[in-house]
Amino acid sequence: xxxxxxxxxxxxxxxxxxxxxxxxxxxxxxxxxxxxxxxxxxxxxxxxxxxxxxxxxxxxxxxxxxxxxxxxxxxxxxxxxxxxxxxxxxxxxxxxxxxxxxxxxxxxxxxxxxxxxxxxxxxxxxxxxxxxxxxxxxxxxxxxxxxxxxxxxxxxxxxxxxxxxxxxxxxxxxxxxxxxxxxxxxxxxxxxxxxxxxxxxxxxxxxxxxxxxxxxxxxxxxxxxxxxxxxxxxxxxxxxxxxxxxxxxxxxxxxxxxxxxxxxxxxxxxxxxxxxxxxxxxxxxxxxxxxxxxxxxxxxxxxxxxxxxxx
Amino acid sequence: xxxxxxxxxxxxxxxxxxxxxxxxxxxxxxxxxxxxxxxxxxxxxxxxxxxxxxxxxxxxxxxxxxxxxxxxxxxxxxxxxxxxxxxxxxxxxxxxxxxxxxxxxxxxxxxxxxxxxxxxxxxxxxxxxxxxxxxxxxxxxxxxxxxxxxxxxxxxxxxxxxxxxxxxxxxxxxxxxxxxxxxxxxxxxxxxxxxxxxxxxxxxxxxxxxxxxxxxxxxxxxxxxxxxxxx
Numbered sequence: 440x441x442x443x444x445x446x447x448x449x450x451x452x453x454x455x456x457x458x459x460x461x462x463x464x465x466x467x468x469x470x471x472x473x474x475x476x477x478x479x480x481x482x483x484x485x486x487x488x489x490x491x492x493x494x495x496x497x498x499x500x501x502x503x504x505x506x507x508x509x510x511x512x513x514x515x516x517x518x519x520x521x522x523x524x525x526x527x528x529x530x531x532x533x534x535x536x537x538x539x540x541x542x543x544x545x546x547x548x549x550x551x552x553x554x555x556x557x558x559x560x561x562x563x564x565x566x567x568x569x570x571x572x573x574x575x576x577x578x579x580x581x582x583x584x585x586x587x588x589x590x591x592x593x594x595x596x597x598x599x600x601x602x603x604x605x606x607x608x609x610x611x612x613x614x615x616x617x618x619x620x621x622x623x624x625x626x627x628x629x630x631x632x633x634x635x636x637x638x639x640x641x642x643x644x645x646x647x648x649x650x651x652x653x654x655x656x657x658x659x660x661x662x663x664x665x666x667x668x669x670x671x672x673x674x675x676x677x678x679x680x681x682x683x684x685x686x687x688x689x690x691x692x693x694x695x696x697x698x699x700x701x702x703x704x705x706x707x708x709x710x711x712x713x714x715x716x717x718x719x720x721x722x723x724x725x726x727x728x729x730x731x732x733x734x735x736x737x738x739x740x741x742x743x744x745x746x747x748x749x750x
Numbered sequence: 751x752x753x754x755x756x757x758x759x760x761x762x763x764x765x766x767x768x769x770x771x772x773x774x775x776x777x778x779x780x781x782x783x784x785x786x787x788x789x790x791x792x793x794x795x796x797x798x799x800x801x802x803x804x805x806x807x808x809x810x811x812x813x814x815x816x817x818x819x820x821x822x823x824x825x826x827x828x829x830x831x832x833x834x835x836x837x838x839x840x841x842x843x844x845x846x847x848x849x850x851x852x853x854x855x856x857x858x859x860x861x862x863x864x865x866x867x868x869x870x871x872x873x874x875x876x877x878x879x880x881x882x883x884x885x886x887x888x889x890x891x892x893x894x895x896x897x898x899x900x901x902x903x904x905x906x907x908x909x910x911x912x913x914x915x916x917x918x919x920x921x922x923x924x925x926x927x928x929x930x931x932x933x934x935x936x937x938x939x940x941x942x943x944x945x946x947x948x949x950x951x952x953x954x955x956x957x958x959x960x961x962x963x964x965x966x967x968x969x970x971x972x973x974x975x976x977x978x979x980x981x
Contacts, residue, residue: 467905468834517835526776527825527837531920534903535836568901597940600933604875611845612852615773665775672841673930678898 444653448624452645454735455498459505464514466539472521473514473540477505482749483545484509487537489556489581489701491634491662493520495649500731503739508749509551514540518663520650528666530674533561534568541572549574549688551746555731556581556701560679567682575689577742580702580728582683582692583676584709607671617664621657624648631660634700637727676703683713690718691745693738695726702728769829772849780829781850782821784808789816791981792881793857795850796821797865800890800921801913803828811973812860816981820857822850824868826914836906836916840864840893840924844871851879858980860973863888864921866952867931870962873948874934877941882980884949885959886973892956894923928961939967949976 458474465471474494484504488494494513501511515522516533525532541550551574554562559581566573622630628643635643651658683690692714694705707722714720721741723730731738772779782804784796794815798804804821812819823830824843847868851857858881861869866885873883885891906915938947946969948962955963963970969979 466835468908517837524776525835525837526831526833527835527839527842529837529839529920531901531903532835532837534901535905538903538905564901565903568903597933597936601937604937607841608845608848608875611774611848614775672839673925673927675898675927681898682900 441652442655444648448648448653448658450624450645450648452499452642454502455645456502457498457649458495458501464539464543466517466536469517469525469536470523471514471517471536471540473512473544475513476501476511477509479510481505481508481510483550484511484746484749485541485544485550485552486511486513487552487554487558487562488513488516488519489558491519491666491668491701492556493650493661495520496646496732498645498649500735500739503735504553504742507739507743507746509746512540512544518666520661524663524665528663530561530564534565537561537565538569545572551575551577553577553579553742554581555579556703556728560676563679563682563686566686570687573688575691575746576686577691577693577745579693579731579738580695580705582680582694582705582710583703584680584705603671607667610667614665619659619662619664621654621659624658627651627658627660635729637697637699638729638732642732680710680713683710683718684715686715686718688717689745690715691742692718692720693730693741694720694722695728695730696722696724697727699728770853772853774825774846774849777825777831777833777846779825779831779846779849780804780823781853782823782829783818784821785819787816787818791815791817793818793820793854795847795854795857795859797847797859797861797868798822798824798827799863799865799888801827801918802862802889803912812977814974815977817857818854820850820854822846823912824865824917826917827912830912832910832912832914833916836914836920838914838917838920838924840867840871840921840926843868843921844875847872848875851876855879856881858882858884858977860884860886860977861888862886864890864893866891867893867926867958870931870934870938870948873942874937877938877947880938880942880947882944882947882949882976883938884951884973884976884980885962887952887954890921891952891954891959893921893926893958895925896927896957926956926958928958931958931962932965935962935965935968939965942967944980946979949979951976
């Protein structure tokens with residue numbers, strides 16, 4: 440049961456601001472939590488988070504974009520943050536929820552869109568399926584070109600597939616009634632640090648206070664425990680990359696060089712053949728997958744310059 | 751008659767007293783005990799096609815089976831939970847089937863249409879428990895694209911009952927690349943004690959199934975003969 444946050448468990452972080460507005464949307468029976476920063480009457484900039492993330496991870500980056508004159512709108516994907524936990528999760532379902540948010544925020548008109556990681560792949564897919572929703576598109580390290588993990592010889596691939604399948608089915612068998620492991624703020628921050636090794640403990644502890652809930656036995660991440668990193672299925676990550684080539688509006692792709700567990704390891708040579716004539720690619724060799732958190736001022740300047748005058 | 755097509759009307763459901771409820775995450779799955787064993791054979795597990803549910807009566811074509819006969823209603827079908835907001839994948843239904851074989855134990859799996867594809871997946875996933883899997887004609891056999899295509903993002907009205915319209919939409923177009931299907935053939939044939947742990951009994955063979963039918967360790971006979979392989 441969720442309990443009040445103890446006074447010692449409040450955290451702040453330099454430059455972090457809670458959303459200016461928070462509201463919920465009924466997306467076909469699934470409650471989607473939406474956070475906004477900036478003037479409610481300003482032009483819309485949709486920001487789409489990555490897998491296992493949530494919209495409050497934008498608490499530093501979004502206010503910088505809002506200061507540039509944008510109404511920044513971000514939502515928690517189903518099962519993430521403050522959105523509902525549901526029976527089923529899929530890329531299709533995430534796209535459908537996204538369309539509900541677009542229809543509620545900017546019905547019938549194109550808007551600026553920014554996606555990070557899985558959010559970038561989602562928006563690349565949506566840009567191909569429903570291009571009329573896009574005015575300009577920023578994709579931050581969300582252009583996959585292969586499955587994460589090492590390249591394997593064919594004889595090793597079968598063994599890896601068997602292990603992946605066994606792990607996935609074992610997870611499905613035990614997930615009914617599961618809950619996330621409770622802990623202190625520092626413990627949850629350390630766990631997340633394994634996936635976000637380049638982010639500071641101070642930031643990760645701040646994230647706990649906006650992305651976890653406080654129960655009587657400690658803090659728990661809000662992410663649905665039935666969700667599992669990696670997934671299993673026939674989808675090829677690089678298929679999102681192929682769709683990029685058809686984009687016909689201004690596009691900015693950002694890639695990074697530092698290897699991280701959550702990153703795709705995509706390099707400019709993988710993407711350049713598919714960058715549309717209306718697009719450009721920026722590469723930062725010494726920054727990681729969460730470049731907008733590592734270097735928020737630089738990234739905000741880059742994005743605002745690309746987006747141009749919001750009016 | 752060489753068909754499992756015995757889908758009942760909405761009033762022709764399996765008696766609840768013979769139904770076991772299995773919990774797959776937040777979904778309650780209805781696993782129907784369709785008929786008691788008439789001999790000492792191992793059980794038969796029936797997997798229905800897309801938009802169908804377990805028939806109340808044993809289909810003629812499998813009526814000679816002497817073991818217990820079970821039928822699983824997939825998520826969003828029959829008496830199983832109607833999820834909110836869709837999100838179906840064939841892999842989730844493989845998880846449904848995994849719950850069923852965990853309950854039934856060693857069994858032969860006969861799948862119709864979509865259920866045939868799931869029979870292939872579970873045969874690859876649990877080759878030690880699945881004593882032969884038969885892929886038969888039925889709704890949802892084809893699936894969707896085998897390569898990247900433009901993807902329609904569609905919102906549907908809540909029907910309030912099974913079969914879930916999102917199941918019909920999403921499982922009718924789920925990706926089925928041939929190499930992915932062949933991965934499951936390889937997992938089934940390399941670990942099963944049967945020479946031919948898979949059998950293609952379908953007359954219609956979409957790309958993925960054509961690849962499966964041509965793989966080593968896969969029999970190609972009609973359904974009555976397929977059952978003889980696994981008795």
